[in-house]
Amino acid sequence: MREHDMLEKEEIFSKVLRAGRRTYFFDVRATKADDYYITITESKKFTEEDGSFHFKKHKIYLYKEDFVAFREILDEMTNYVLSNKGEEVISERHQKDFRKLFGDKDEEVVLTTTGSFTDINFDDI
Numbered sequence: 001m002r003e004h005d006m007l008e009k010e011e012i013f014s015k016v017l018r019a020g021r022r023t024y025f026f027d028v029r030a031t032k033a034d035d036y037y038i039t040i041t042e043s044k045k046f047t048e049e050d051g052s053f054h055f056k057k058h059k060i061y062l063y064k065e066d067f068v069a070f071r072e073i074l075d076e077m078t079n080y081v082l083s084n085k086g087e088e089v090i091s092e093r094h095q096k097d098f099r100k101l102f103g104d105k106d107e108e109v110v111l112t113t114t115g116s117f118t119d120i121n122f123d124d125i
Contacts, residue, residue: 012036021045038062
């Protein structure tokens with residue numbers, strides 16, 4: 001077993017946030033010395049033209065010594081965005097009834113959110 005796999009062997013506490021094509025995994029894990037740290041993983045689903053799909057993952061490791069500074073900066077950044085732009089999503093792409101034209105085609109497609117998701121386990125991929 002690789003050292004990286006050993007570091008992430010034990011999950012202590014987990015939460016999942018599903019947000020459209022993205023899923024965020026928040027995990028508390030234990031080090032070999034039995035100290036705790038957090039991993040935040042963003043998983044994004046990409047669909048190919050043939051209907052097959054794959055996931056891209058990005059992971060952040062957050063250690064206890066960085067918690068206070070990380071939280072302060074995250075709070076500052078989120079407060080800045082909300083106070084300057086509010087909570088409403090401005091981008092058309094994120095609207096529930098976003099309409100998009102594809103290339104030269106006059107075909108119009110309405111994309112809507114369904115609210116249904118499939119749980120995945122990265123250990124099986």
